[in-house]
Amino acid sequence: MNQDAIEQEFDRLSNTVDSFLYERIRWDRVEGPLLAKLVELARATFADRPDFELTEEGASSDLKRFVLKIHGKRVIAIKMWIADGRALIDAEEIERSQYKVAPADQISVEFGGVDEQWMSASLRTVLSRVSNPEGA
DSSP: OOHHHHHHHHHHHHHHHOHHHHHHHHHHHTHHHHHHHHHHHHHHHHTTOTTEEEEEOSOOSSEEEEEEEETTEEEEEEEEEEETTEEEEEEEOOTTOOOEEOOOOOEEEEGGGOSHHHHHHHHHHHHHTEEOTTOO
């Protein structure tokens, strides 16, 4: 039996014995590392900008949510998650911020398409939706 076939059988039997625990282990083995890569790429995108800060706030194991601070001001939240083999990123307005986020669909790509260029383009799109209706 080749390695893929035995792994599939392991997965099937593990799922049969305890589907809840199997799903947790499967998530830790597959989606968890993919989500960690998204976070790493996002942080790297802002690395050369000391005026920008990502602070994890309101995240869970399957959704990473960061408040973007610029010059110490809370601006928006940036969310990243994995679903159905796709990497997704979106923004939302946050409390104690005067900045608004124009509505739009989340940005999504099959996970194989995630790289530095995709993250940069996605963050550029997300940030272009931010405005300050109060001026200044």
